[in-house]
Amino acid sequence: MSEHTPDPSETTEATEATEATEVLETAETTDAVAEEPVRRRGFAAGLHPVNVLHLVLGVAFLGMTVNWALIESGVVETSGLRWLLPIPWVAAGAAGLIATAPRLRGR
Numbered sequence: 001m002s003e004h005t006p007d008p009s010e011t012t013e014a015t016e017a018t019e020a021t022e023v024l025e026t027a028e029t030t031d032a033v034a035e036e037p038v039r040r041r042g043f044a045a046g047l048h049p050v051n052v053l054h055l056v057l058g059v060a061f062l063g064m065t066v067n068w069a070l071i072e073s074g075v076v077e078t079s080g081l082r083w084l085l086p087i088p089w090v091a092a093g094a095a096g097l098i099a100t101a102p103r104l105r106g107r
Contacts, residue, residue: 056096063088 067084070076076084 050099052096052099055099056092059095060088060092063091 067076067088070084071078071081
């Protein structure tokens with residue numbers, strides 16, 4: 001049997017071909033990652049869009065109910081109404097702003 005000693009030029013060509021294949025595979029992998037569709041949150045994920053009006057009115061109604069309960073139970077006296085009554089409206093406004101913030105950023 002005769003042993004074949006590889007020619008240095010053949011080895012260099014084989015190495016270059018292997019490197020070119022690796023670069024091509026890496027580029028294809030990068031393209032595949034970039035082309036992958038963006039998954040959106042939706043009904044399938046168990047999430048649904050927030051109706052901001054319902055959220056704001058719900059927070060306001062809840063706040064007014066808590067105010068009523070505090071006044072009727074005697075925890076807060078009528079002199080404390082000056083600071084207590086605006087709290088539901090401020091909380092409802094904050095909830096509305098927080099709910100619309102992702103839409104304003106473009107999500």
